[in-house]
Amino acid sequence: MSQNLLGTARCIFQRDLILAARKPADVATPLAFFVIVSSLFPLGVGPEPDVLSRLAPGVLWVAALLATMLSLGRLFAGDHADGTLEQMTLSPHPLTPLVFAKVAAHWVTSGLLLVVLSPLLAMQLNLPAHAMGTLAVTLLLGTPVLSLLGSVGAALTLGVRGGGVLLSLLVLPLYTPVLIFGAGAVTASASGLDTKAYFSLLGAFLLLALGFAPWATAAALRISLD
Amino acid sequence: MYKYASPKNFYALAGRLIPWLGTITLLLFVFGLYLGLYVAPPDYQQGDSYRIMFIHVPAAWMSMFIYVMMAGAGLVGLVWNIKLADMLATASAPIGASLTLMALVTGSLWGKPTWGTYWVWDARLTSELLLFFLYMGFMALQAAIDDPRRSARAGAVLALVGVVDIPIIHFSVVWWNTLHQPASIGSLGRIVSPTIYPSMLHPLLIMSIAFFVFYFTVVLIRMRGEILARERHTGWVTQIVRSGMETQGKFP
Numbered sequence: 001m002s003q004n005l006l007g008t009a010r011c012i013f014q015r016d017l018i019l020a021a022r023k024p025a026d027v028a029t030p031l032a033f034f035v036i037v038s039s040l041f042p043l044g045v046g047p048e049p050d051v052l053s054r055l056a057p058g059v060l061w062v063a064a065l066l067a068t069m070l071s072l073g074r075l076f077a078g079d080h081a082d083g084t085l086e087q088m089t090l091s092p093h094p095l096t097p098l099v100f101a102k103v104a105a106h107w108v109t110s111g112l113l114l115v116v117l118s119p120l121l122a123m124q125l126n127l128p129a130h131a132m133g134t135l136a137v138t139l140l141l142g143t144p145v146l147s148l149l150g151s152v153g154a155a156l157t158l159g160v161r162g163g164g165v166l167l168s169l170l171v172l173p174l175y176t177p178v179l180i181f182g183a184g185a186v187t188a189s190a191s192g193l194d195t196k197a198y199f200s201l202l203g204a205f206l207l208l209a210l211g212f213a214p215w216a217t218a219a220a221l222r223i224s225l226d
Numbered sequence: 227m228y229k230y231a232s233p234k235n236f237y238a239l240a241g242r243l244i245p246w247l248g249t250i251t252l253l254l255f256v257f258g259l260y261l262g263l264y265v266a267p268p269d270y271q272q273g274d275s276y277r278i279m280f281i282h283v284p285a286a287w288m289s290m291f292i293y294v295m296m297a298g299a300g301l302v303g304l305v306w307n308i309k310l311a312d313m314l315a316t317a318s319a320p321i322g323a324s325l326t327l328m329a330l331v332t333g334s335l336w337g338k339p340t341w342g343t344y345w346v347w348d349a350r351l352t353s354e355l356l357l358f359f360l361y362m363g364f365m366a367l368q369a370a371i372d373d374p375r376r377s378a379r380a381g382a383v384l385a386l387v388g389v390v391d392i393p394i395i396h397f398s399v400v401w402w403n404t405l406h407q408p409a410s411i412g413s414l415g416r417i418v419s420p421t422i423y424p425s426m427l428h429p430l431l432i433m434s435i436a437f438f439v440f441y442f443t444v445v446l447i448r449m450r451g452e453i454l455a456r457e458r459h460t461g462w463v464t465q466i467v468r469s470g471m472e473t474q475g476k477f478p
Contacts, residue, residue: 060403132362152387158378169366170384173359174391184402203342205394219304223379 005093008074009036009101012088016105019078024073027109034067034114035217039120049126056125057135057186063121064114064182065175069168070138072154075102078222080158089225095218103151103214111143127190136191141202145178148213155220178205233453234462236310240446246442247454254436261328262429269426274337279435282332284437285325286350289357292322292441300382310449312378313456314386317448321441323361329354346455349403353396361389374456418427 003011020027039191041059045051079102088098115136122132153171157163186200262280269276296318303311333351335343345351364381371377457463 008427062408124287134293152288156384157370160367162370164362166366166370169359170363173356173395175365176356177391177394180398182297206273208394212387212390216383220380223376223383226376226379 256431
């Protein structure tokens with residue numbers, strides 16, 4: 001393999017996107033989960049528009065959290081099963097950028113689609129129209145953090161028995177800051193308050209996760225494949 | 227010093243230290259509780275109910291300290307591949323988790339007379355709860371992996387990610403709490419502030435040291451157990467087991 005690092009990373013990114021496109025059901029299932037969970041809330045708490053619009057930011061964000069978590073399983077499992085992951089660790093390139101490419105592809109096929117879907121569900125939950133933009137922006141800033149942090153958990157639980165449930169135990173407590181500021185921004189925006197501070201904090205989380213998470217994931221993958 | 231890095235020598239050293247540390251723990255607990263429950267005067271606002279802080283506050287402090295210890299030991303184990311550090315991290319987790327639970331339970335019991343309810347989403351209690359979940363995750367991950375080396379290394383990575391995230395979680399929760407509900411009674415803020423009476427401060431400090439020594443006593447006991455479990459195929463462990471069984475008359 002004579003490709004340079006950037007070329008290899010791009011190749012992995014495109015390959016994961018193609019794989020996702022060939023198996024659309026894998027991509028659609030977490031999205032369907034996102035829609036179902038959000039639709040169950042009105043059935044549980046009642047259809048009063050006031051109650052729903054108050055609950056909407058939290059419900060949508062928690063649903064996004066859970067949907068992302070459910071999609072983490074396919075991040076490394078397939079490549080682990082067919083040995084691709086081992087080849088990646090043997091490649092002359094450092095593992096961290098390659099992992100980053102995989103996580104980026106994962107985000108495009110999970111978080112980004114949640115962002116696209118979110119206005120529809122926001123409408124269903126009677127979120128004020130001016131808060132929908134905020135919801136989309138917070139999801140745009142927050143879901144990459146979820147994918148990045150989740151990739152550490154996915155790498156650690158690779159091939160471990162009870163991996164799926166274990167993953168939720170590892171990852172969900174780490175997600176709380178994103179949930180707090182993501183949902184907080186939407187609530188603030190719905191009541192007409194300034195949201196700049198929330199965006200700054202979510203942006204800071206994103207930078208922090210971009211810097212550290214791929215590195216931790218690469219370390220975790222090496223441990224799991226040891 | 228390096229002599230004690232080998233599990234065998236450490237096992238013997240820990241065996242000699244444990245009775246001493248255990249005695250010190252007991253004395254400190256008796257003295258601290260005596261000062262806290264009898265000598266310290268009742269609080270002018272909270273009456274006697276504040277006395278639970280002599281358990282609650284040290285438990286909460288230790289719960290955070292032990293997580294940092296765990297992550298530090300995990301890092302040492304990960305970088306220098308020292309078995310004892312791995313064992314320290316593994317042995318610390320259940321102690322940290324139980325002290326976190328203790329801080330949660332005593333906090334909610336203290337909340338009943340002061341806030342009128344067992345649970346409010348107070349920032350400190352909430353971040354203790356999340357810390358408890360992090361401990362659970364660490365222990366569940368280590369329990370799910372059978373190979374001790376892989377289990378220790380995976381746990382170390384998780385603890386390190388957690389230790390970076392804990393301050394962020396804590397300040398997020400504090401911020402979230404001030405946004406969502408009126409400022410509740412600053413339970414810890416007032417205790418740490420220098421306005422506290424010495425008669426209340428001294429038992430708190432002594433109890434903190436007692437919890438600290440308690441942790442080291444229990445972690446050494448647990449590490450001895452870990453060492454025996456991991457080195458069970460070696461000659462010296464077989465010898466210990468054999469001689470132990472002989473004294474009990476169970477071995478021909």
